[in-house]
Amino acid sequence: MDHLSEVLKILDGALRANASMAADYAGLLADKLEEGGNRQQARQIRERLARAPGALASVQDADRGISLNNLPVDGESRLHTVDVSRPEPRDVVLVLPNAIESRVHEFLASVRHHDALVAANAALPNRLLMHGLPGTGKTQLARWVAAQLGLQLLTVRCDTLVSSLLGQTSRNLRRVFEYAEQRPSVLFLDEFDALASARGNERDVGELQRVVIALLQNIDALPDSTILLAATNHDQLLDAAIWRRFSFRLPMPLPDDDVREVLWGRFLGDYAPINLDFKVLVARSEGLTGAVIEQICLDAKRSAVLAGKAQVDEDEVFRRLGLMLALIERVPLSTRDAEMAWLRRWDRKIFSLRVLAKLYGVSTRHVTNITQEGASDGHEEDDKQSG
Template structure:
């Protein structure tokens, strides 16, 4: 029992509520087995009356600021239901769920002598869904997401950047949460980069020290679009590393279905139309697809249209892919996508002769 008492004291000194909770429950379990059920019950009652997963809004509102600019250096968001609706490739979904399970089964792991650092590094293309994954993990664990603001962290005052990093880790250490380091390469660049200043190289050392001492009971997630820029020592600090890439056809279809769920449309029940939409979204990120459908749905509301049409989606895709285009190019695209000449005249408010002449010269 001495080990549990020592760990509880360590947790108290470090304000690590999760660690206190985990080892106090282990201690109560051992006391129960040794015949001291009364004390065991008192410990469990004390823990249950003060849930470790609850984070007071006061503690969240007193967020750290940069000394020079007085800007807040973190953004804090609470998980919401929409964060639980994600589309992930099976291999990534499995890795993410394994990571969540490490946190969910922390008590069991500790009982068996294992203390695993709950750190995750996400890397891949911009807009691929790294932030979405972080929010999904917050939703599944019920933990607030504390996102470091690197625009405010990097200070012009010598030494302040390292101080800001320490402030963020100390703030996140004090409460059950997920610390999310987005655009991680902004402060985690390789120390052998000849173009970086000496101060920024010292920032890496500060970052590594803070990662090493960060509470094992909390979650640490970092994300970058540029993994090739990261310092080699950074990679060793993360137990789980996941590459986030482009969605395949099935995942793209699931994204489309999610974005228009519950809305009247004329293409989800038409395999040929749906396949054409999916084909035109090939190579696009989840972020691109989300923005695309947000724009489409906004126009539907503004124009008071009852049904979301196949043509609406095609035109938005075409315009998103072609910043400068002619009417002739749009006519060809719509025609090749199965839209009749008569319908094109209605959509574009032009004559049938213009449509036919354009298609003849194609």
């Protein structure tokens, strides 16, 4: 049978006397039937929904991505624990190395053809765990998946679920899962390690164990068709039992050369300098995350806009890149002279005396002075950096 998972959800809603759940999934079923060319059946469902005004209101809300009714809140702070959004494909740029990209597509295909896979006894639960350094695109991937599937994204910052009140964390968790189950959505547990840290951590072992157990129970109670994503920077903190619950595990790597080239191009957009040497840019940005590249591009674009220029200056892009690397390596650059000295040392070819003089609006003689022996300001820092 086609669309069995939607039909089962509608049945669940009916059995639990949960009209909004039944209506939400009936709406999704109508959408899918229409996509599959069954206009007539879709219309019949929508007409039936229209006759139940209360339920319909909720479907319309969900359609606009604003089904804020009964958003779960933390029992202690009363703050919302779930953020509802509806990312659009055109708004979500995601570039991944090709092997990782194939695995993401495999996950999407598995979600889209869940019913067929169930019928063939070959289905995996729709659960994906992403792990990798900050800024490698984990949250972006969650947005991308929701956008591709046309579903709303329910983002849970797991640290906000953790309550100081005994037992409250598990209750928060339960509410989030219940909320997610009631509507067609992608449930995304971000900063997942805040909840899923290994059992047997030093602090308050008892409560932590209860939380991990509650998490396992909640995941186990989910139907396989529910789309669950989770992301963490600290995969080594995750409990082995949690790992096992995720049928798809995705390491989010640093962008490789090809990906960096695309990212630089995308993020600079129309502001890219005409003759920008992407090869050099790619080589010199090895080891940077997509988030850092985006940041550099935004900064460079901002300065171009403020200076009334239609394009970013090539030297300015490299200058921002060089300074960002200093920041990452924690090299303190408190003066413009120190910046020049650092840039000169970082890449003598890009930062010729002439280029530095132009960028900083000083004479080449000044640059010569500060980048060589007998220099003033920058020199002290030179010693610290090389030492």
